[in-house]
Every structure is written in C-alpha cells, then in structure tokens.
Amino acid sequence: MIGWEKAKFFVIRHHTGLMVCGLALFLALTPLVMDNPYNLGILNLIGLYVIVVLGLNLFIGFAGQISLGHAAFFGLGAYGSAILTATYGFPAWPAMILTAGAMALVALALGIPTLRLSGHYLAMATLGFNYVVDSIFVQWDAVTGGPSGLSGVPPLSIGGLTFDSDLKFHYLVWTFALVALTLCLNLVRTGVGRGLAALGADEVAAAALGVDVQRQKNGVFVLSAVMASVAGSLYAHYFGYVNPDAFSVFKSLDLVIMVVVGGLGSVWGTLFGASFITVLPHFLGFLETYMDIIHGVILVVILIFLPQGFVSGLVDIIRIRWARRRLAMDRQS
Amino acid sequence: MGGNLLEISNLSKNFGGLPALSEVSFGVETGQVTALIGPNGAGKTTLINCLTGVIRPDGGAIRFKGADIAGLPAHRVARLGISRTFQNLRIFPRLTVLDNVLCGLTVQAGASLLEALFLPPGLRHRERRLKLTALEALDAFGLADKAGWPVGVLAYGDKKRVEMARAFVSQPVLTLLDEPVAGLNAEETATVATFIRQMRLAGKTMILVEHDMEMVMGISDHVVVLDGGSRIAQGTPDAVRHNPLVIEAYLGRMSATA
Ligand SMILES: Nc1ncnc2c1ncn2[C@@H]1O[C@H](COP(=O)(O)OP(=O)(O)OP(=O)(O)O)[C@@H](O)[C@H]1O
Ligand SMILES: [Mg+2]
Numbered sequence: 001m002i003g004w005e006k007a008k009f010f011v012i013r014h015h016t017g018l019m020v021c022g023l024a025l026f027l028a029l030t031p032l033v034m035d036n037p038y039n040l041g042i043l044n045l046i047g048l049y050v051i052v053v054l055g056l057n058l059f060i061g062f063a064g065q066i067s068l069g070h071a072a073f074f075g076l077g078a079y080g081s082a083i084l085t086a087t088y089g090f091p092a093w094p095a096m097i098l099t100a101g102a103m104a105l106v107a108l109a110l111g112i113p114t115l116r117l118s119g120h121y122l123a124m125a126t127l128g129f130n131y132v133v134d135s136i137f138v139q140w141d142a143v144t145g146g147p148s149g150l151s152g153v154p155p156l157s158i159g160g161l162t163f164d165s166d167l168k169f170h171y172l173v174w175t176f177a178l179v180a181l182t183l184c185l186n187l188v189r190t191g192v193g194r195g196l197a198a199l200g201a202d203e204v205a206a207a208a209l210g211v212d213v214q215r216q217k218n219g220v221f222v223l224s225a226v227m228a229s230v231a232g233s234l235y236a237h238y239f240g241y242v243n244p245d246a247f248s249v250f251k252s253l254d255l256v257i258m259v260v261v262g263g264l265g266s267v268w269g270t271l272f273g274a275s276f277i278t279v280l281p282h283f284l285g286f287l288e289t290y291m292d293i294i295h296g297v298i299l300v301v302i303l304i305f306l307p308q309g310f311v312s313g314l315v316d317i318i319r320i321r322w323a324r325r326r327l328a329m330d331r332q333s
Numbered sequence: 334m335g336g337n338l339l340e341i342s343n344l345s346k347n348f349g350g351l352p353a354l355s356e357v358s359f360g361v362e363t364g365q366v367t368a369l370i371g372p373n374g375a376g377k378t379t380l381i382n383c384l385t386g387v388i389r390p391d392g393g394a395i396r397f398k399g400a401d402i403a404g405l406p407a408h409r410v411a412r413l414g415i416s417r418t419f420q421n422l423r424i425f426p427r428l429t430v431l432d433n434v435l436c437g438l439t440v441q442a443g444a445s446l447l448e449a450l451f452l453p454p455g456l457r458h459r460e461r462r463l464k465l466t467a468l469e470a471l472d473a474f475g476l477a478d479k480a481g482w483p484v485g486v487l488a489y490g491d492k493k494r495v496e497m498a499r500a501f502v503s504q505p506v507l508t509l510l511d512e513p514v515a516g517l518n519a520e521e522t523a524t525v526a527t528f529i530r531q532m533r534l535a536g537k538t539m540i541l542v543e544h545d546m547e548m549v550m551g552i553s554d555h556v557v558v559l560d561g562g563s564r565i566a567q568g569t570p571d572a573v574r575h576n577p578l579v580i581e582a583y584l585g586r587m588s589a590t591a
Contacts, residue, residue, distance in 0.1 A: 183451070190442065202423050202425065205423035205424070208408075323483060
C-alpha cells in the first residue's frame with residue numbers, strides 16, 4: 001500500500017519528465033514499426049518543424065506577440081550552414097553554432113526597435129523582414145545560388161557516425177526536438193514563463209509585478225530565432241541542398257498556423273500542430289494545388305471558434321466547464 | 334518628517350494640457366494606512382500610477398526610503414518592494430488562481446531566461462518554495478481550494494481577492510490599493526476591510542484609495558484628500574471629516590451627480 005502511494009506521488013511529481021521519457025521511448029521505437037523511408041522522411045520533417053514551432057509558440061502563445069517572419073530565421077539558419085560548409089568547407093557543428101549566434105544578433109537588431117510596437121506593426125515588421133530575406137536568397141546569385149539554391153551540403157556526423165540516412169537522421173532530429181521540448185517545458189514552469197504569460201495578457205499589470213517587459217520580449221524573440229536557426233541548419237544538412245521556396249513568407253504563415261493548431265501557449269500542443277500541418281498534404285495529396293486555401297480556412301475557422309488555438313482551446317473549454325460545475329455544486333451545498 | 338517611508342513632493346501630471354495632479358505633496362509613515370480620497374476624477378489613480386511607474390510624472394519628486402523613484406519604469410519600482418492592485422481588476426484570466434498569485438512573486442522568482450531553460454536544481458527548489466508561499470497566501474484569502482482553477486471563472490469578489498493575494502504574497506514594503514472594494518457587496522466589503530486591518534496590525538504600510546469616506550474612517554491612520562488634482566486637506570480621519578473644504582468637495586460633487 002505504501003509502495004503504491006509512493007509510486008503515485010512520484011508519478012504526480014514527475015509527470016512532465018515521465019511524459020517526455022515516454023515520448024522519447026515511443027520515438028526510439030517508431031522506426032522498428034515504420035521502416036519505410038518515405039514515412040520516416042515525414043516524421044523527420046515534423047521533428048524539424050517542432051523545433052521551430054516550440055520557440056515560435058513561446059513568442060506568440062506565451063508572450064502574446066506575433067511574428068510572420070520566422071521562416072526567414074529558419075532559412076537564414078539553413079543558408080548559413082549551407083554556405084559555410086558547402087562553399088567554404090567549414091566544419092558543420094561550428095557552422096551551426098556560428099549561424100545560430102549570428103541569428104541571435106539579427107533577432108536582437110530586429111527586436112529592439114520593433115518589439116516596443118505591438119500588434120499590426122510587429123506583424124508588418126516581421127513580414128517585411130521575411131520578404132527582404134527571401135529576396136536576398138533569390139537575388140544574390142553569387143552567394144545563395146539564386147532561385148535554384150545551393151547543393152552539396154554534407155551530412156552531419158559525430159565521431160565516426162554520419163547522419164546520412166532517414167533512419168539515422170530520425171534519431172538526430174528528434175534528440176534535438178526532445179531537448180528543445182524539455183527546455184521549453186522547463187521555461188514555462190518557472191517565474192520566467194509566468195512572466196511571459198503575464199505580459200502576453202496585460203503588459204501594465206506584468207510590469208507592475210516586476211516583469212521587465214521589453215527585456216523578456218526580446219529574450220524570447222531571440223530564443224525563438226535561435227531555435228529556428230538550429231532547425232534550419234539541421235534541415236540543410238539533412239536534405240543536402242537549400243532553395244528559397246522553403247523559406248518564403250508562406251512558410252512563415254504555415255508556422256503560425258502550426259502554432260494556432262497546437263494552441264497558443266501549449267507546449268505539448270505544438271507537437272500536434274506541427275504534425276498535423278506537416279502530414280496534411282500527404283493525406284490530401286489530390287488537393288495539393290489548394291493547400292494554401294486549406295491552410296487559410298483552418299486558420300480562420302480555428303480563430304473564430306477557438307481563439308486560443310485548437311488544442312489549448314479545447315483544453316480550456318474542458319477546464320472551464322469543470323470549474324463552473326464545481327462552482328455550481330459549491331453553491332448548492 | 335525625515336523618517337517617512339514615502340515622501341511625495343510637488344508631484345504634477347498633465348494629460349494633454351489639463352492638470353490631473355498639481356503640486357501634490359504628502360508623506361507616508363511606515364506601518365500606517367494612508368487613505369487617499371476624493372471625488373471622481375480627483376487624480377487618485379493618476380497618483381498611484383505615477384508612484385508605480387505606470388506613467389511618468391511631469392514634475393516633482395517621489396522619495397522612497399530616501400531615493401527618488403519618480404520616472405523609474407514600473408518593473409524597477411516593483412523590485413523595490415512596492416506592490417499594487419488596480420481599480421479595474423487586472424488579473425490574468427487564463428492563468429490559474431495559483432499562477433496569478435505566483436506572478437506576485439516575480440521578483441522573488443528572479444531567474445534569467447537562460448537559467449529558466451535549464452532549470453537547475455536550485456531554481457527548481459526555489460520554485461517549489463514559492464509555490465508553498467503562494468498557497469499560504471491563497472489560504473489566507475480562503476481561495477486555496479480553487480488554486481488550480483482558471484481565474485476567469487471566479488465570481489467578481491473572488492477575483493478581487495486573487496488580486497489582493499497577488500499584491501501581498503511578496504511581503505511588500507508598501508502596497509497601494511486602488512479602490513479594493515469597488516463593486517463588492519456589503520459583506521465582501523467588510524471582509525476586505527477586516528483584511529486591511531489585519532495587515533495593518535501585522536505592520537504593513539498601505540495607501541488605500543477609496544471613494545467612500547465611511548469605509549476609510551474606520552481603517553486609516555492618515556487621510557489625504559484630493560480634488561481636481563490638488564491636495565485640499567490632510568490629517569486624521571476625524572479632522573478631515575469635519576473639514577469644510579472636504580465637505581464642500583464631496584457635497585458639491587454629490588449633488589451635481591445625484
Ligand atoms: N491616460 C489618461 N489620459 C488622459 N486623461 C486621463 C488619463 N488618465 C486619467 N485622466 C484624467 O485625469 C483625471 C484624473 O483621473 P484619475 O483616474 O486619476 O481620477 P480618480 O481620482 O482615480 O477617479 P475615480 O474615482 O473615478 O477613479 C481625470 O480627469 C481623467 O479623465
Ligand atoms: Mg481611480
């Protein structure tokens with residue numbers, strides 16, 4: 001009996017860690033069941049987007065800001081690694097770190113002036129940023145390879161292990177994704193996470209409680225840019241080439257839609273959001289030309305009916321129902 | 334006068350050329366409840382907003398423990414141990430009751446973004462302690478059983494209490510309460526009054542903004558009366574109540590609005 005109580009206490013206390021471990025186990029075993037490289041490829045793509053969307057969800061869902069330019073950070077990460085390794089023969093891991101560091105500076109330079117503004121201005125500024133970056137990818141032939149992009153990006157390797165197949169990359173990308181997931185779960189359980197949620201809801205009240213609103217906004221913007229950049233680097237080494245199509249303004253919109261489907265401020269929901277939007281075109285292959293419209297419709301429908309996003313919106317409804325019922329029961333007794 | 338915790342001198346603030354505060358001066362002694370009263374639009378909230386860095390005063394000084402804090406940004410003011418509630422209830426509706434109160438411990442939680450990402454054991458431990466502190470505060474307000482609920486579903490009176498708990502949970506040096514009983518029924522008002530009295534007995538320093546003179550009389554040591562942005566009187570509750578200027582300000586306004 002005591003042992004049972006202890007186990008229950010352990011599970012309650014460490015439920016977040018246990019869920020991450022469970023997911024890790026599940027992902028470690030997936031390739032045993034799903035050995036078809038096409039499906040593994042999709043799962044790898046999901047892993048890459050999970051890393052980007054986790055950071056973006058901290059920025060949009062927690063801190064209540066909006067970015068329509070995260071595909072640019074993703075793209076700059078990919079191009080940064082591709083140029084450094086394929087063109088200049090730089091070693092891959094230092095290139096990834098260097099690119100991410102540069103992205104932190106870019107995000108800071110973009111964030112300090114624009115994060116004072118809010119709503120439309122921020123959306124416009126990030127959109128403009130994505131547009132400029134995308135144009136550079138297309139126009140600056142000599143460095144970026146123009147519309148056809150760059151190829152010959154070597155795969156990543158650690159020691160003697162080279163991540164040159166879908167299967168090997170599966171373990172690499174999901175290790176990154178699970179680390180990112182753990183970091184985000186850590187963050188939201190501390191005062192910093194509560195501060196972000198507070199400033200997302202009401203900047204004046206948050207500041208009066210001691211939250212340095214500008215600093216935190218910039219911090220989380222930089223964090224999300226660095227995560228996007230790392231995912232971009234992984235992307236470049238996985239596919240071996242980069243081209244501008246993958247990092248356009250439309251990709252930024254897709255990333256926002258992933259956040260919304262996962263639910264604003266829901267770390268776990270992010271997994272669902274990234275998976276759903278990545279898998280969708282593979283189920284609706286026959287509707288491929290209408291994919292942008294479908295994405296748009298999903299976004300509009302969710303925002304109309306569940307403004308907090310799909311997963312967390314549903315969770316909210318259940319929590320509120322439950323609390324209301326308790327409240328009514330209290331009143332009766 | 335030198336021993337005052339807070340010393341406001343000649344504080345002024347204009348909104349678009351119209352004075353909301355003109356040359357207001359008064360002091361707040363440690364361990365006392367200072368009531369700030371005055372009719373609608375007198376400038377009470379503006380004064381609280383200047384004190385907490387929500388808005389910048391145009392002139393004058395605010396000395397807190399001897400240092401001038403006028404114009405300091407809000408989060409820096411909060412770090413000095415000055416907490417507040419808002420006239421129009423500013424809680425975070427989607428967060429749970431517990432998280433709302435934990436937000437009152439932002440300064441104590443004080444981790445950097447990077448530290449929070451890696452959540453070292455020290456921080457984990459601190460978070461656990463803060464959670465206990467917050468639960469104790471909720472208990473003191475009779476809200477402990479609702480700790481896990483989204484605050485949005487609570488009744489108005491409970492929401493007000495959550496905001497009060499959030500303001501007091503950090504053991505602040507000075508707490509500014511902007512109309513803590515506005516919108517509450519008689520019973521809830523009495524509860525809040527009792528609570529403020531308890532806090533005063535515990536040695537807390539508070540500024541209490543209130544419309545209603547009767548409410549203020551029983552619980553404050555010192556009363557400051559604002560009208561049209563100027564201080565028109567100050568003194569003990571009794572002295573202020575019988576001050577002809579105050580009576581006129583109140584009666585004049587009352588008959589105009591009634
Ligand atoms: N942000 C603002 N912009 C312009 N005018 C303002 C602003 N805030 C307050 N005022 C004006 O300043 C004056 C003082 O307002 P304040 O809110 O401080 O009054 P108050 O004493 O708190 O009144 P109440 O009892 O109604 O809360 C009012 O005339 C108000 O219209
Ligand atoms: Mg007011």
